[in-house]
Amino acid sequence: xxxxxxxxxxxxxxGSLDEREAEAVRAHVAACLSCAQAIGAAEAExxxxxxxxxxxxxxxxxxSRIDRMLSEQPAASRRASGVVARPAYxxxxxxxxxxxxxxxxxxxxxxxxxxxxxxxxxxxxxMDRLATSTHRVAAFRPMPAMPEGSSASVAYGSSGQWYVxxxxxxxxxxxxxxxxxxxxxxLGQAVPHGNVAMLFLxxxxxxxxxxxxxxxxxVAQASLHY
Amino acid sequence: xxxxxxxxxxxxAHERSAFAQAYRQYASLLYSAAYNVLGNRDEAQDSVHDAIxxxxxxxxxxxxxxxSLRSFLVVCVRNEAISRRRRAANRARLxxxxxxxxxxxxxxxxxxxxxxxxxxxAVARLPGDQRTxxxxxxxxxxxxxxxxxxxxxxxxxxxxxxxLGLRKLAAALRADASxxxxx
Numbered sequence: 472x473x474x475x476x477x478x479x480x481x482x483x484x485x486g487s488l489d490e491r492e493a494e495a496v497r498a499h500v501a502a503c504l505s506c507a508q509a510i511g512a513a514e515a516e517x518x519x520x521x522x523x524x525x526x527x528x529x530x531x532x533x534x535s536r537i538d539r540m541l542s543e544q545p546a547a548s549r550r551a552s553g554v555v556a557r558p559a560y561x562x563x564x565x566x567x568x569x570x571x572x573x574x575x576x577x578x579x580x581x582x583x584x585x586x587x588x589x590x591x592x593x594x595x596x597x598m599d600r601l602a603t604s605t606h607r608v609a610a611f612r613p614m615p616a617m618p619e620g621s622s623a624s625v626a627y628g629s630s631g632q633w634y635v636x637x638x639x640x641x642x643x644x645x646x647x648x649x650x651x652x653x654x655x656x657x658l659g660q661a662v663p664h665g666n667v668a669m670l671f672l673x674x675x676x677x678x679x680x681x682x683x684x685x686x687x688x689x690v691a692q693a694s695l696h697y
Numbered sequence: 698x699x700x701x702x703x704x705x706x707x708x709x710a711h712e713r714s715a716f717a718q719a720y721r722q723y724a725s726l727l728y729s730a731a732y733n734v735l736g737n738r739d740e741a742q743d744s745v746h747d748a749i750x751x752x753x754x755x756x757x758x759x760x761x762x763x764x765s766l767r768s769f770l771v772v773c774v775r776n777e778a779i780s781r782r783r784r785a786a787n788r789a790r791l792x793x794x795x796x797x798x799x800x801x802x803x804x805x806x807x808x809x810x811x812x813x814x815x816x817x818x819a820v821a822r823l824p825g826d827q828r829t830x831x832x833x834x835x836x837x838x839x840x841x842x843x844x845x846x847x848x849x850x851x852x853x854x855x856x857x858x859x860x861l862g863l864r865k866l867a868a869a870l871r872a873d874a875s876x877x878x879x880x
Contacts, residue, residue: 485831485859486780487834489842507760508763511769512764513863519871523815523819536742538717
């Protein structure tokens with residue numbers, strides 16, 4: 472985009488530009504303060520209108536999804552201008568010593584608590600989908616290498632937009648893979664809490680064959696129908 | 698975060714806690730913005746999630762110099778919802794909304810009727826040549842090229858009218874809110 476955004480500020484804020492035009496606006500305002508402020512003013516106008524539309528409480532499960540996304544995805548690198556360089560000198564040594572002596576044991580338990588909280592958040596989000604969306608269930612067909620006594624199933628959205636893999640009576644993590652075109656794409660790990668392991672894939676595309684993988688070996692497969 | 702300004706600065710610096718706090722602070726507003734575009738609970742949740750995920754992956758998407766963080770987030774989520782609706786070619790759901798302001802879908806009646814009336818009246822008070830293209834953009838999520846084609850007006854004219862109509866609408870809503878003591 473060669474010129475300033477002008478009338479496109481309102482169109483951008485209203486979502487009335489097509490994606491190519493919107494991307495050009497975003498690229499331009501990154502380097503042009505006056506246009507960024509024009510966009511900001513138009514955003515405030517759309518916000519004023521949106522505020523007067525009907526308001527609804529956000530589902531609790533959404534907060535879990537957002538928190539999980541923020542904790543799982545690596546943060547993008549910070550802007551150079553937005554980061555204040557911090558000195559790295561001797562006081563840090565004293566702080567590090569205090570940390571090791573006084574804080575580290577607590578940090579371990581805090582970490583455990585955090586992991587437990589995250590797991591509960593995932594379970595809550597999965598339960599919310601199961602309770603509120605139409606879905607199907609398919610059982611995994613165990614192969615000889617399946618951990619003894621374990622069984623597994625997958626519940627999935629009727630359009631394949633989400634998946635919940637549950638493995639019962641298992642003591643270690645199992646990989647979950649999408650089998651397609653002779654390939655195996657790893658989707659994540661079903662991690663046990665107690666003797667049940669679960670993996671929730673909140674947003675995905677339609678998959679018709681999933682596998683459980685243990686130490687690189689497929690131990691069970693499921694066929695999904697839509 | 699002590700106030701909105703501090704939150705905006707921390708958000709611009711890409712601090713994880715600021716992202717989490719911004720969501721908590723504006724959760725209902727963001728979810729409502731998406732729901733009012735899509736009319737679907739799951740899709741609205743996905744829109745909010747995806748909009749924030751995109752910002753989390755973008756190092757310089759927001760600067761506090763640009764303006765309000767809240768408005769920025771509302772627009773990001775609305776635009777994500779509009780894109781989602783376009784991709785799904787699901788225009789039929791809200792296509793009649795412009796022509797039937799008096800017949801809101803039942804599921805939207807849960808909103809504050811006073812606020813809804815304020816918006817409806819403010820839109821209705823706009824001059825017709827601004828009201829129609831603005832409502833087609835705001836309610837139907839149509840692009841300016843689609844609006845220009847449907848109304849058989851030059852693209853530049855439509856851009857100007859939407860821009861002017863949006864400014865007047867926001868000013869009317871602010872005046873209305875301050876006059877009635879609403880926030």
